[in-house]
Amino acid sequence: MKFVIAILILSAVIIFHELGHFLLAKANHIIVTEFAIGMGPKLLSFTKGDTTYALKLLPFGGSCSMLGEDEDESQEGSFNNASVWRRMSVIAAGPVFNFILAFLVAVVVISVVGADPARVTEVTEQSPAAEAGLQPGDIITRYEGNGIANGRELYTDIDMDGVPLDTVTLTYKRDGKSYTVSYVPEATTRWMLGYYYNPDSDKVEITSLMRGYPMEQAGFQAGDVITGVNGTAVASAADLAEYWEQYPMDGKTLRISYERDGLEYEAEVTPSEKTNASLGFNFNLAREKMSPVSTLKYSFGEMNYWVHLTVKSLKSLITGTYSINDLSGPIGVVDTIGQVYEETKSEGGVIASMTMLNMLILLSANLGVMNLLPLPALDGGRLIFLVIEAVRRKPVKRNIEGMIHFAGLVLLMVLMVYVAFNDVRRIF
Secondary structure: OHHHHHHHHHHHHHHHHHHHHHHHHHHOOOOEEEEEEEEEEEEEEEEEOOEEEEEEEEEEEEEEEEOOOOOOOOOOOOHHHOOHHHHHHHHHHHHHHHHHHHHHHHHHHHHHHOEOOOEEEEEOOOOHHHHOOOOOOOEEEEEOOEEOOOHHHHHHHHHHHOOOOOOEEEEEEEOOEEEEEEEOOEEEEEEEOOEEEOOOOOOEEEEEEOOOOHHHHOOOOOOOEEEEEOOEEOOOHHHHHHHHHHOOOOOOOEEEEEEEOOEEEEEEEOOEEEEEEEOOEEEOOOOEOOOHHHHHHHHHHHHHHHHHHHHHHHHHHHHOOOOHHHOOOHHHHHHHHHHHHHHHHHHOHHHHHHHHHHHHHHHHHHHHHHHOOOOOOOHHHHHHHHHHHHHHOOOOOHHHHHHHHHHHHHHHHHHHHHHHHHHHHHHO
16 A cells, blocks of 8 residues: 555656646647656557547656657647747746645645744743844744745754854744844764664664764664663663763763664764754744645745755755765655655554655655756756757757757666665665
8 A cells, every 4th residue: 555655646746747848838839749647558548639648557657748849840839849938938847837736735734734833932041042132932034044934944954054153143033023133152062973862762763863973984774773882781762861871972982782673783983072053942843723824825835945955955965965875766765655654654544644745745846856957858957958049049959959868868867777776775
């Protein structure tokens, strides 16, 4: 069941993308030769007007083929016979429809379970944040120059970029008015291993690792269960807390025992000294019901949040914070959706369905951003050629453009094969 749901979600995102191309092509009097749901051999098809509508064997993806799309064809109704601005609208429609889908689904989710405004819940007394005038109830709308749509976006920015050691600048709303403040945060230096776990759990299972920190560098993974430190058995989160209280880290190498897939391992880890700043306040991450107007506002913010996260992740990939091995393709996406479904189905149909719709929002926004990248074979790459044509008032030679897109497609397929191999290796 989980794989069926995963494939349906992935297919919905792709089909809606292709629907954007289809509708704008029709609106601009460009002949669509085929609009298909699925891939591979046809199972069912019918023709209406100039378009063949098909249902294909493989139940994922879709396609929208236009007359003369990749050819130097100028007959009436062909893609290249349309004006450059009409062709731009057709190409851009796919990613734009992904953003529209993300917004519409966000409206459904927020209508049912609410939104998570980045509301300040507590301000540390006599902290720089308190002295700057921040109060409980203030809504954070900007942090370090970035717009903040909800609590998760603020949390993500802090998690990925940290808190600046010199100056924190943020904007908040209070009683309908906006205020901008800057302050120097309090900073502390301590020894760190760089891992997270649930302090209320009966076992010390690593939930996530901080990139570049000792535990990640030593080969630990999310899901590993810590069972001992320096020969002292650790059976629960309370045991680990008690151990650190008795033997605080001082920079000496630690022997950490852990369990993975039923097998016991041991690794030596040397803590690193890190200086971290504190914002001086806590903020809301819980969802709450919204008015109809606020629902629309936060739904747009939800879509924007996932676009922002995708862009930040791409920047991290370029700067080397993430590597190509961290990418996931369709196989990894289906597996992740399946895992999330299994984890949430016990919480009831509403929670499980809303979680699946959240995955759809993420994927749709992600596909929209990725397709706008100015790379050959992607919508963004094709838009670049159309912009050049608009500036030069004549197109790039079709055969040259075709060869560039073909080369980009080949490289994209090589990347997809590599990512699929990594997905399979991670899963099995």
